[in-house]
Amino acid sequence: MLRLFRAHWDEEDILFYFEVDAEGWVTRQIELRGPELVPIxxxxxxxxxxxxxxGKLSRYxxxxxxxxxxxxxxxxxYDPQPLTLSDFESVWRQARRHLELTR
Known part of the structure; x- marks a missing residue:
């Protein structure tokens, strides 16, 4: 069963979104920096x-x-805040699009 949540890291001002499997491993992760929530x-x-x-790990x-x-x-x-799948997927699509266009 997947678990979805977000958490904020104050020290670096990064908002994390996580998809986590039943064993607690992160299967997908989004990081947004600063008040503008720029995908990193x-x-x-x-x-x-x-x-x-x-053999394409560095590129990925x-x-x-x-x-x-x-x-x-x-x-x-960390203080996990639950997310819906819809919320996670929306942020995922936006972040991926941004990263693909800027890197």
Whole structure:
């Protein structure tokens, strides 16, 4: 079962959107920076793994970034706010479009 939530990291003023699997691993991650909410990442774990196997990891990361490298149950100091799938997908599409056009 997927879980969707967002959380804000005050130190860097980044709003994170997460799609997390049943084991707590991030399967998709969006990062929006500053008050303008500029997309700086919109990564998929599946796509990242495929890029790694194809030898195109650096290109993928340069365009989309990467997902968190530890499960959410190991994280501290974040305040998850639940999201609907519709909300997540809307932000995902916008962030991906922005990253594809600017990188």
């Amino acid at each position: 990442a919109a990564a998929s774990l599946t796509e990242w793994q495929e890029a790694q196997k194809a 990361e340069a365009t989309y970034g990467m997902t968190a490298d530890s499960p959410v149950h190991e994280w501290e100091g």
